[in-house]
Amino acid sequence: MDLDEVAGRLYALPPSDFTAARTAEARAAKEAGDAALAREIGKLRKPTVSAWAVNRAAREHADELGELLAVGEELRAAWAAQDSDALAAATRRRGEVTGRLSRLIREAADLSAAAAAEVDQTLDAAVVDADAAGEVRRGRLAKPLSYSGFAPAPVSAAPAARRKKPPPPEEDEARKAKERAETEAREAKERAEAEAAYREWSETLAEAEREHGERADKVARLEKRLAKARKRLEAAAHRLDVARREERHARARLNG
Structure with a gap:
């Protein structure tokens, strides 16, 4: 048993079953004499619902996911070559x-609107970022992915001088408003991740x-x-x- 094998089993489970299964796996590793593996298993994070839905797709809809990731490779190659048609x-x-693929994932799991949006966000990240694609393909996400870099888009045919023209004031304000919104969204996401981590470790605690109480009662x-x-x-x-x-005394009287 190794960490890769255990993680494969755990991240195939629904989030509601993850914590108990992780505890059982860690206990089994410790009882087998592998304390280091037990510690590594204990560090595996419980997946969010959206992450689990994407993990499930990696196992049950591998062909459809593979098609999407192949499109991502084509998209990145076209962007690198600055081939506007491709x-x-x-x-x-x-x-x-x-x-x-998003519809398949929604049909396979009863997702909230927020979770469905996180699934789409994760798929988008897998398309534009090769590292994210690798994580999604493995099917062991603990949280949704996002991509904050510049996403590939069709190349503009405008002359270079025109592309360098400063944007109008209203466009600049719109850009700033978008940046503020993105900052708030990022902070909200970080807060949500912190809350999720707190909930997970609260459940683990x-x-x-x-378990400690049960074992203490048993020891008592x-x-x-x-x-x-x-x-x-x-x-x-x-x-x-x-x-x-008394037997010695009786034997002595008998012999005497």
């Missing part, structure tokens, strides 16, 4: 394939406290039984001493 064609295919019961057994052993030892002493 980039436009890949962009159209991206919309079609993303929409189809509650489970650890419950065993200690009481051991104390009683020791008293019975002492009584038996006393009877044994008396019996031996």
Whole structure:
């Protein structure tokens, strides 16, 4: 058993089953004598609903996901080559394939509007970023992905001098407003991630406290039984001493 194998099993589970299964896997590793693996298993984060939905798609809709990731490769290659025709064609295919896969994921899981939006956000990240694509393909996401860089888009055919022209004031204000909105969205996302981590570790703490309490009760019961057994052993030892002493006296009278 190794971490890769365990992670594969855990991230195939619904979020509601993850924590208990992770505890069981860590305990099994520790009982097998691999404390380091047990610690690494304990560090695996419980997936959000949207992350689990994408992980599930990586297993149950591998062909459709592979098609989307292939479109992403074409899109990135066209952008690197500054091929506007190829980039436009890949962009159209991206919309079609993303929409189809997103519907499959929604049909397979009862997602809230927020979770569905996070799924789309994760798929978009996998299209434009090769590292994100690799994470999605593995099917072991703990949280949704996002891409904050410049997303490939069709290349403008405008002359260079025109492209360098400063934007009108209203466009500049719109850009600033968009940046402020993106900043707020990022802060809200970070807050949501922090809250999710807190909830997860709160659940883990509650489970650890419950398990500790159960084991402490069991030890207390065993200690009481051991104390009683020791008293019975002492009584038996006393009877044994008396019996031996009396047997010796009886044998001496018999022989005398």
